[in-house]
Amino acid sequence: MLTLNQAANILKQDQLLREIVIGDDWRFEVPANLKDRRLQFLSYDSRHIAPDTLFICKGLHFNEKYLEDAIDKGAVACVTENVYTGKDQNQVVQLVVNDVQKAMALLAREFYNNPQRELKVIGFTGTKGKTTSVYFTRHLMNEVFDHKVAQLSSIAECLDGEHFEEAHLTTPESLDLFRMMRQAANNGMKYLIMEVSSQAYKKSRVYGLHFDIGVFLNIAADHISPVEHPSFEDYLYCKSQLMLNSSKVVINRECPYYDLLAQKALAAGNQVISFGSSQSNADYRYVVDSPHEFHVATFSSQQPQLTGRFKINIPGTFNDSNALAALVVGRQFSDDTAAFAKGLEKTTVPGRMEMLSNQRGLLACVDYAHNYLSLNESFKYMKNTYPNGRLIVVIGAAGGKAESRRKDIGEALAKYADVAILTSEDNFFEDPHKIDEEIKAHIDNPDVEVHINVDRAKAIQDAFNMARPGDVMFMAAKGREQFMHEKGRDIPYVGDYQLTQKLMREYDE
Numbered sequence: 001m002l003t004l005n006q007a008a009n010i011l012k013q014d015q016l017l018r019e020i021v022i023g024d025d026w027r028f029e030v031p032a033n034l035k036d037r038r039l040q041f042l043s044y045d046s047r048h049i050a051p052d053t054l055f056i057c058k059g060l061h062f063n064e065k066y067l068e069d070a071i072d073k074g075a076v077a078c079v080t081e082n083v084y085t086g087k088d089q090n091q092v093v094q095l096v097v098n099d100v101q102k103a104m105a106l107l108a109r110e111f112y113n114n115p116q117r118e119l120k121v122i123g124f125t126g127t128k129g130k131t132t133s134v135y136f137t138r139h140l141m142n143e144v145f146d147h148k149v150a151q152l153s154s155i156a157e158c159l160d161g162e163h164f165e166e167a168h169l170t171t172p173e174s175l176d177l178f179r180m181m182r183q184a185a186n187n188g189m190k191y192l193i194m195e196v197s198s199q200a201y202k203k204s205r206v207y208g209l210h211f212d213i214g215v216f217l218n219i220a221a222d223h224i225s226p227v228e229h230p231s232f233e234d235y236l237y238c239k240s241q242l243m244l245n246s247s248k249v250v251i252n253r254e255c256p257y258y259d260l261l262a263q264k265a266l267a268a269g270n271q272v273i274s275f276g277s278s279q280s281n282a283d284y285r286y287v288v289d290s291p292h293e294f295h296v297a298t299f300s301s302q303q304p305q306l307t308g309r310f311k312i313n314i315p316g317t318f319n320d321s322n323a324l325a326a327l328v329v330g331r332q333f334s335d336d337t338a339a340f341a342k343g344l345e346k347t348t349v350p351g352r353m354e355m356l357s358n359q360r361g362l363l364a365c366v367d368y369a370h371n372y373l374s375l376n377e378s379f380k381y382m383k384n385t386y387p388n389g390r391l392i393v394v395i396g397a398a399g400g401k402a403e404s405r406r407k408d409i410g411e412a413l414a415k416y417a418d419v420a421i422l423t424s425e426d427n428f429f430e431d432p433h434k435i436d437e438e439i440k441a442h443i444d445n446p447d448v449e450v451h452i453n454v455d456r457a458k459a460i461q462d463a464f465n466m467a468r469p470g471d472v473m474f475m476a477a478k479g480r481e482q483f484m485h486e487k488g489r490d491i492p493y494v495g496d497y498q499l500t501q502k503l504m505r506e507y508d509e
Ligand SMILES: CC(=O)N[C@H]1[C@@H](OP(=O)(O)OP(=O)(O)OC[C@H]2O[C@@H](n3ccc(=O)[nH]c3=O)[C@H](O)[C@@H]2O)O[C@H](CO)[C@@H](O)[C@@H]1O[C@H](C)C(=O)N[C@@H](C)C(=O)N[C@H](CCC(=O)O)C(=O)O
Pocket: 044, 045, 046, 047, 058, 059, 060, 061, 062, 063, 066, 168, 169, 170, 171, 172, 173, 197, 198, 199, 200, 203, 223, 227, 228
């Protein structure tokens, strides 16, 4: 709960409040008779309003009608960047602000009574590996901290250490974030492990949130489009904000721009801890012993010792690096590396490097790779691990965003694939045939056999029809997702994993 006066003061303290508008009355102080007016509910969606709501007017597609709808349903005040002068203007107190996203974050933090004070908050950013690392960290910390570990990730949210809800964004809107943090704290959680996307900083979703630990995994060009970032510089800048807003930062020593990231953290007075492979000069280094095993050594007298042998059950050398990042985080809170080892070994991540096989000797990997960094790493791993069979890849690219991925996918296919079956991903408003032709234009290796089938389920079936024992089928970019974004709607889709599992069984019979 907040009073109207408290809300106005929060905005004033951050110099966000421009004026308070009540009908024709423009002012900077809340009138005495409204100061204690209770705001019982906070919402940015007119479809979710209760009596005495403070309504946040936000969004590219915001429409005045949403505010009028909210007032009809019980909104008494709103936060807005644009003064509303419509038919209901006398019925609402308008807190006019410079930046509605920042205002929402600060109001939500206070409305939900500063849940960050009751949780250790750990954020992971990077172009790839955020979800996997969050899963590794939750699993290993759960072993030590009795399942008092909450998670926010692009796949699922867990606020009680037990139940999982499907997520909508990688990092939720600030209002949802602080609400979920409050729920987690009320459920007795002590730690929150979360993904921090570049959009989280771009759209001020984590504004006013200080992290206990911020982890930077890697960076490569991605998410550059009219609806995401105008340039790579902006993408990197947004991600690098985590370095300023975390007491300790854990950075991949082999990540491009390491120096810049470390300098930012140090300039803000934050502690820098590095991790990397045995080729690096990181504080903590891993050495790959076998495809699923690595050991770790500590090369810094300033950091707590972390040594031992660890086994993971998710393929891919890059997952040794993700697992080490998780271990370094865990080690900041406990020295029980034996328990951490158990947690790591238990970890699987839905739709990430999931291997399926059948008695006929067919092998498939369902994975979420969809940009150059991840495709390059996962294809390389497949080729090295299964050098004798063909690599048959089923892949498409999203419409309307991150357009550079089409070239990246084409180049990665040219480098590693034997067969490429180009198909639909999340088409949004674009024609998948056109997207696939663009990918195809970048496959400049004549030895790659290229097919196009925009029906994704049929494209996967095509892969099975052409696979021989020893070949590896690689279903990229959708994991276990059971929808496709198509022309503004979510169309149900069976799911790459679900379909591959079914076909594996059928091909056995
Ligand atoms: C750019 C961005 O941050 N967009 C998010 C943002 O949209 P928005 O604020 O512009 O809102 P909008 O969709 O235009 O809708 C306008 C407003 O009207 C309200 N409304 C709408 C209908 C109605 O009847 N009444 C009503 O009040 C809505 O609740 C909303 O507040 O707020 C919406 C929720 O309110 C999000 O769904 C939406 O995510 C978009 C769809 C999205 O997917 N963004 C991607 C780019 C993203 O953020 N991705 C990153 C991951 C990137 C990575 O992998 O690294 C992420 O963190 O998920």
